[in-house]
Amino acid sequence: MNTPFIFIFFFILFLSYTEATKCGSKGLNIKSPFTLSPYHNNDPNFNLYCQNTNTTMIHFPLYGNLVVKSISYNTRKLNLIDPKSCVHEVFLNLNLSLTPFRYYYVVRNYTYLNCSVPINGNSIPCLSGYGHHVYTVEPSVKVPDSCRAIKTVEIPFGYSSYLSDNSFGLGLTWELPKRDDEDGDDGFEEERTWVHLTTKKVPMIAGLVLLAAVGMAMKMKILYTKKLSVSNEDMENQFSEDLLAQQHNIPQALV
Numbered sequence: 001m002n003t004p005f006i007f008i009f010f011f012i013l014f015l016s017y018t019e020a021t022k023c024g025s026k027g028l029n030i031k032s033p034f035t036l037s038p039y040h041n042n043d044p045n046f047n048l049y050c051q052n053t054n055t056t057m058i059h060f061p062l063y064g065n066l067v068v069k070s071i072s073y074n075t076r077k078l079n080l081i082d083p084k085s086c087v088h089e090v091f092l093n094l095n096l097s098l099t100p101f102r103y104y105y106v107v108r109n110y111t112y113l114n115c116s117v118p119i120n121g122n123s124i125p126c127l128s129g130y131g132h133h134v135y136t137v138e139p140s141v142k143v144p145d146s147c148r149a150i151k152t153v154e155i156p157f158g159y160s161s162y163l164s165d166n167s168f169g170l171g172l173t174w175e176l177p178k179r180d181d182e183d184g185d186d187g188f189e190e191e192r193t194w195v196h197l198t199t200k201k202v203p204m205i206a207g208l209v210l211l212a213a214v215g216m217a218m219k220m221k222i223l224y225t226k227k228l229s230v231s232n233e234d235m236e237n238q239f240s241e242d243l244l245a246q247q248h249n250i251p252q253a254l255v
Contacts (some may be wrong), residue, residue, distance in 0.1 A: 023050035028071060030056070032177055043098055046174070063094045066170070077104050080170040085128035087169055088112075088136065091155040096172070103155035104171035105150045115147035124159045135159065 021030045027050065030036045034046045036056075048068060051057045056068040058080070067081040078101070082090050092112055096102055113119075115133045127134035134150070136158040143149055156169045 004131060022053035024055045026054040028056045028068060030071075031073065033174070034071070054241045060094060060099070062098075063090070066090070076173045078172040078174065079173065082170065084126070086124075088124045088134075088159055089127060090170060092127075092151060100176070101172040102175075103154075103156050103169075104173045105169065107154040108154055109139050109152055110155055110158045111139045111141070111143075111152040112136055112150040113143060113147040115144065115152050117146045119144055119147065122159060122161045 021036065022028060023036070030048060034048050037047055037049045046100050047059075049057050049059070051065075057065050058068055058078075065083065067083055069079040069081045071078055091110075112127075113135045115123075115135065116131060118133050119135065121135050121137070123133040123135055136146075138158075139152055156171075
């Protein structure tokens with residue numbers, strides 16, 4: 001295979017790896033501070049991965065996977081969907097304390113109750129079943145004898161049958177890590193964060209270095225080929241001149 005074609009092939013392959021910014025043709029556009037990986041890992045930060053070609057996912061190690069519905073980079077809002085269609089299971093079990101995320105909406109304390117018989121209010125269908133009924137109540141509410149408190153958590157909303165879809169309230173916002181040399185800066189400027197440098201600029205610089213190195217090698221090969229061609233041409237010209245000189249001297253030797 002010709003050297004330029006080898007270079008083009010590997011350069012395109014390199015770009016396809018470092019600049020993968022969406023899951024399939026219909027996926028969300030992914031940019032800093034988020035990164036896109038072929039599969040999920042245990043990084044609770046900004047790593048996203050693809051599922052079923054066009055679906056963008058995020059993995060929380062202490063909970064599981066959630067679908068990324070949309071990302072607003074201007075308002076720093078990450079809208080999620082629970083694939084199990086049980087938002088209050090997410091509220092009950094999702095721990096954001098070890099991640100850069102927090103709920104986008106104002107949170108307040110709610111207590112989850114597990115009751116053996118129905119009480120006033122609407123139970124959460126996806127958490128309830130035969131012989132047990134799960135509710136969210138204000139922490140100040142006295143726990144009935146037929147109920148026990150599961151957990152009190154800070155969440156955006158208590159359960160309501162009017163807000164029972166699989167995405168309402170699953171909005172997160174994020175904070176970027178500060179650099180050690182940022183005194184008093186809020187650390188939110190995308191171009192100045194280590195995350196942006198790591199995920200965007202390093203692959204770009206590496207690609208430019210690779211391009212320059214291959215270009216230099218090709219240029220040196222072309223110069224060497226030209227030099228070799230010129231050298232061969234000089235040798236042929238010298239041989240022709242010597243031959244003509246010999247032919248010119250032959251008649252004088254015969255006289």
